[in-house]
Amino acid sequence: MKVLVAVKRVVDYNVKVRVKADGTGVDLANVKMSMNPFDEIGVEEAVRLKEAGKATEVIVVSIGPAQAQETLRTALAMGADRGILIKTDAEVQPLAVAKLLKAVCDAEQPGLVITGKQAIDDDSNQTGQMLAALWGRPQATFANKLFIEGDKAKVVREIDGGLQTVEIDLPAVLTTDLRLNEPRYASLPNIMKAKKKPIDEKTPESLGVDIASRLKVLKVAEPPKRVAGVKVPDVATLVQKLKTEAGVI
Amino acid sequence: MPTYKAPLRDFRFLLNDLLNIQNYGNLPGFAEATPDMVDAVLDGSAQLMEEVIAPLNQVGDLEGCKLDNGVVTTPTGFKAAYKTYCEGGWNGLTADPEYGGQGLPHVLGLAMSEMMTSANMAFGMYPGLSHGAYEAIHAWGTDEQKKLYLPRIVSGEWSGTMNLTEPHCGTDLGLLRTKAEPQADGSYKITGTKIFISAGEHDLTSNIIHLVLAKVPGGPAGIKGISLFIVPKFMVNADGSLGARNGVMCGSLEHKMGIHGNATCVLNYDGATGYLIGEKHKGMRAMFTMMNAARLGVGMQGLAVAEIAYQNAVSYAKDRVQGRSLTGTKDAGKPADPIIVHPDIRRMLLTIRAFTEGARALALWTGINIDLANKHPDPAQRQAADDLVALLTPMVKSYLTDAGYESATMAQQVWGGHGYIRENGMEQFVRDARIAMIYEGANGIQALDLVGRKLPTGMGRLLRRFFHPVEQFIQENVAGPAGKDFVMPLAKAFARLQQATAYVAEQGLKNPDEAGAASSDYLRLFALVALGHMWAQKALVAQAKLNDGAQDRAFYETKLVTARFFMERLLPDTGSLLAKVQAGGRTMMALDAANF
Ligand SMILES: Cc1cc2nc3c(=O)[nH]c(=O)nc-3n(C[C@H](O)[C@H](O)[C@H](O)COP(=O)(O)OP(=O)(O)OC[C@H]3O[C@@H](n4cnc5c(N)ncnc54)[C@H](O)[C@@H]3O)c2cc1C
Numbered sequence: 076m077k078v079l080v081a082v083k084r085v086v087d088y089n090v091k092v093r094v095k096a097d098g099t100g101v102d103l104a105n106v107k108m109s110m111n112p113f114d115e116i117g118v119e120e121a122v123r124l125k126e127a128g129k130a131t132e133v134i135v136v137s138i139g140p141a142q143a144q145e146t147l148r149t150a151l152a153m154g155a156d157r158g159i160l161i162k163t164d165a166e167v168q169p170l171a172v173a174k175l176l177k178a179v180c181d182a183e184q185p186g187l188v189i190t191g192k193q194a195i196d197d198d199s200n201q202t203g204q205m206l207a208a209l210w211g212r213p214q215a216t217f218a219n220k221l222f223i224e225g226d227k228a229k230v231v232r233e234i235d236g237g238l239q240t241v242e243i244d245l246p247a248v249l250t251t252d253l254r255l256n257e258p259r260y261a262s263l264p265n266i267m268k269a270k271k272k273p274i275d276e277k278t279p280e281s282l283g284v285d286i287a288s289r290l291k292v293l294k295v296a297e298p299p300k301r302v303a304g305v306k307v308p309d310v311a312t313l314v315q316k317l318k319t320e321a322g323v324i
Numbered sequence: 325m326p327t328y329k330a331p332l333r334d335f336r337f338l339l340n341d342l343l344n345i346q347n348y349g350n351l352p353g354f355a356e357a358t359p360d361m362v363d364a365v366l367d368g369s370a371q372l373m374e375e376v377i378a379p380l381n382q383v384g385d386l387e388g389c390k391l392d393n394g395v396v397t398t399p400t401g402f403k404a405a406y407k408t409y410c411e412g413g414w415n416g417l418t419a420d421p422e423y424g425g426q427g428l429p430h431v432l433g434l435a436m437s438e439m440m441t442s443a444n445m446a447f448g449m450y451p452g453l454s455h456g457a458y459e460a461i462h463a464w465g466t467d468e469q470k471k472l473y474l475p476r477i478v479s480g481e482w483s484g485t486m487n488l489t490e491p492h493c494g495t496d497l498g499l500l501r502t503k504a505e506p507q508a509d510g511s512y513k514i515t516g517t518k519i520f521i522s523a524g525e526h527d528l529t530s531n532i533i534h535l536v537l538a539k540v541p542g543g544p545a546g547i548k549g550i551s552l553f554i555v556p557k558f559m560v561n562a563d564g565s566l567g568a569r570n571g572v573m574c575g576s577l578e579h580k581m582g583i584h585g586n587a588t589c590v591l592n593y594d595g596a597t598g599y600l601i602g603e604k605h606k607g608m609r610a611m612f613t614m615m616n617a618a619r620l621g622v623g624m625q626g627l628a629v630a631e632i633a634y635q636n637a638v639s640y641a642k643d644r645v646q647g648r649s650l651t652g653t654k655d656a657g658k659p660a661d662p663i664i665v666h667p668d669i670r671r672m673l674l675t676i677r678a679f680t681e682g683a684r685a686l687a688l689w690t691g692i693n694i695d696l697a698n699k700h701p702d703p704a705q706r707q708a709a710d711d712l713v714a715l716l717t718p719m720v721k722s723y724l725t726d727a728g729y730e731s732a733t734m735a736q737q738v739w740g741g742h743g744y745i746r747e748n749g750m751e752q753f754v755r756d757a758r759i760a761m762i763y764e765g766a767n768g769i770q771a772l773d774l775v776g777r778k779l780p781t782g783m784g785r786l787l788r789r790f791f792h793p794v795e796q797f798i799q800e801n802v803a804g805p806a807g808k809d810f811v812m813p814l815a816k817a818f819a820r821l822q823q824a825t826a827y828v829a830e831q832g833l834k835n836p837d838e839a840g841a842a843s844s845d846y847l848r849l850f851a852l853v854a855l856g857h858m859w860a861q862k863a864l865v866a867q868a869k870l871n872d873g874a875q876d877r878a879f880y881e882t883k884l885v886t887a888r889f890f891m892e893r894l895l896p897d898t899g900s901l902l903a904k905v906q907a908g909g910r911t912m913m914a915l916d917a918a919n920f
Contacts, residue, residue: 105875105876145360145364149364152364152368260371260372260375260376260408260412262368262411263368263369263412263414263417264426266361266364266365266368267356267361269364270356270358270360
């Protein structure tokens with residue numbers, strides 16, 4: 076079984092994100108970029124499947140600018156076998172990504188596709204679900220545990236207020252949640268080997284996919300700054316203020 | 325708790341733009357070291373150091389190592405972190421591929437060792453000493469010895485130590501008493517007491533390979549009769565499996581000022597089985613292979629601790645509000661301005677930074693020359709690089725640790741009283757950095773090595789390896805656009821170095837005490853010029869990048885400001901150092917010991 080993992084290059088989770096002065100987006104100049112942490116979990120899960128003899132090949136795919144190649148190399152250093160870079164400098168929205176992944180699925184025929192439940196830049200939480208629909212295959216989102224049993228997968232999902240176990244037919248789409256696993260540190264020999272692993276370059280045009288944006292960003296703004304609080308003398312004042320000033324009770 | 329971020333941007337600048345390591349693709353190991361590979365390797369190791377090794381630094385300091393009935397336990401977390409480090413293959417970064425290493429350039433090894441030491445100096449010493457043992461066995465061991473020991477040292481399964489010091493002999497190894505008696509089977513029985521042995525006993529590895537200096541009875545007296553032996557903690561069978569416990573035991577652990585996470589052991593050898601490595605009575609030669617590597621490693625410790633101390637001083641200086649800026653309020657929203665507005669705080673921060681970044685350049689330049697000395701196809705080039713490394717080694721060891729310690733106390737000063745409080749972690753840096761000035765040849769001994777051994781070698785041949793390129797650099801660039809700001813100050817300091825050198829050579833010939841009296845100031849003067857040479861080159865590169873419209877402007881502009889600060893605020897010390905050198909040793913030698 077081939078496992079396909081989608082990995083996105085995003086602003087590193089340690090970076091304090093700043094909004095561009097003109098409000099059109101986030102300032103990316105000289106900002107550290109890394110693999111989306113949920114995708115790292117996806118790569119780890121796929122590599123573990125391979126180590127356990129459940130997967131035969133781990134393919135990682137990224138959609139983005141030339142530098143997304145570094146993200147693919149990181150995944151290859153973690154143990155993925157080969158990469159596919161769908162190169163575009165345009166903004167790609169979840170639907171376009173799902174269509175591109177669908178095209179890759181048609182070509183590669185994977186038994187399992189893993190995406191993160193969301194990317195930490197736009198937090199859309201849509202790509203995996205849209206892909207499953209376009210591909211006409213089952214989905215198990217927010218995975219907390221995964222067991223492959225023949226041509227089925229048992230997936231424990233994180234849902235509001237608890238865990239839910241579902242069984243789905245393969246091929247299927249899985250989206251990772253934070254607690255699925257703890258990604259490994261890439262080893263030095265694997266970092267060096269990663270350089271020799273193949274990365275296939277494609278473009279949206281070569282896959283025949285229209286990636287035109289369907290959503291328009293009106294404005295990007297920083298969340299309002301926290302203002303200083305006030306100390307209230309007693310509970311009665313607090314309740315009163317919550318009622319009259321905050322209007323929450 | 326202090327935090328650490330590896331200075332990856334600066335490494336990239338030094339390796340790619342200053343040292344141009346991509347130009348050495350014809351050397352073994354360098355073909356792989358393309359900029360993107362170097363990035364990936366540094367990123368990967370930085371992540372490990374920042375996330376796994378650094379968080380154990382304070383734990384290690386507070387807990388220390390424990391000895392119970394000969395068994396040493398390292399602080400909580402060290403064992404697991406060591407396992408992660410070894411499983412990642414990091415221990416073999418520069419090691420020979422024949423023994424399981426990755427064979428990457430030494431210069432990258434130095435970069436990683438800086439990061440590991442910043443993250444956790446006490447932890448980094450365990451692999452650090454193994455590396456020294458690796459070097460000695462690799463250079464002097466027989467094929468069997470190499471096959472038996474190296475793969476497991478490279479993988480990190482076993483560790484190494486170096487055993488020189490005894491209670492009555494530290495600097496003067498000629499006084500050594502540990503005895504090695506030849507046995508019928510060709511092995512030796514080693515008996516004696518070694519003290520202060522770093523990583524001498526611990527629970528990180530299944531075996532420890534001690535490299536021990538001892539005397540074979542009947543040999544020449546003093547330093548000429550010393551031999552080097554391999555003494556494993558557990559005997560090693562021909563297939564590499566472990567046999568009986570050898571007769572070497574940890575008698576006690578030292579209670580010490582810093583590096584609590586590293587076990588400093590008294591090792592008692594009681595008829596332990598040892599195997600000669602290298603020639604009998606020529607042990608010092610083999611030992612020096614190990615010591616030269618170790619001296620650079622210790623120099624990196626000074627730099628590395630200064631780096632993390634700097635990072636945490638900067639974050640505190642931006643956060644701590646106290647007083648108002650002399651030129652008017654800078655942050656009206658706060659009851660006072662952050663202390664980074666004060667010139668004196670900036671003086672301290674920039675002094676550290678001008679040192680660490682200059683020192684990093686010097687260290688990596690030394691590193692690339694180690695690679696050239698080991699790997700260049702042309703013997704003349706190998707010799708030239710080897711000479712330069714020999715010349716620079718005492719400076720890297722001594723100046724980087726002296727200034728590293730000064731930097732650590734300056735960073736502590738930025739924290740005011742809070743820097744004196746244990747929980748905040750700044751005083752640990754001061755305590756940890758202190759040892760680097762002492763071990764691996766106390767800094768005074770390094771100065772003697774420079775003046776007494778390195779200067780006279782080949783009638784100044786080593787010296788010329790440094791003087792000629794500096795002269796050439798000055799001539800080529802002094803009239804250029806950066807000449808006035810960056811090359812003239814270097815030229816002035818270099819002239820002082822030449823004067824000091826002439827003085828030391830002349831007076832030293834007449835009276836060796838004069839050379840001894842001048843040595844420490846001379847070494848510092850020399851090291852400042854070496855850093856000045858690096859800073860001038862960096863300034864030129866940074867200026868060129870800015871002229872070319874480089875993206876990362878803030879980085880290059882900061883380089884230029886820091887370079888200027890070095891030229892204006894650190895390099896002028898060469899003036900007073902020259903005055904001290906030329907003052908001679910009269911007063912030093914005047915008093916009778918009774919009058920001290
Ligand atoms: C924490 C720690 C870890 C250590 N780890 C190791 C280890 O792993 N292996 C090991 O073998 N040793 C180790 N050492 C020992 C260390 O290398 C020695 O302490 C050091 O070499 C100095 O020797 P000494 O202490 O005997 O000082 P001494 O040799 O007694 O020197 C005292 C002072 O006199 C000066 N001096 C001595 N001789 C001269 C001279 N001829 N000219 C001018 N000045 C001179 C020295 O510079 C020094 O300032 C360690 C020590 C410590 C504290």
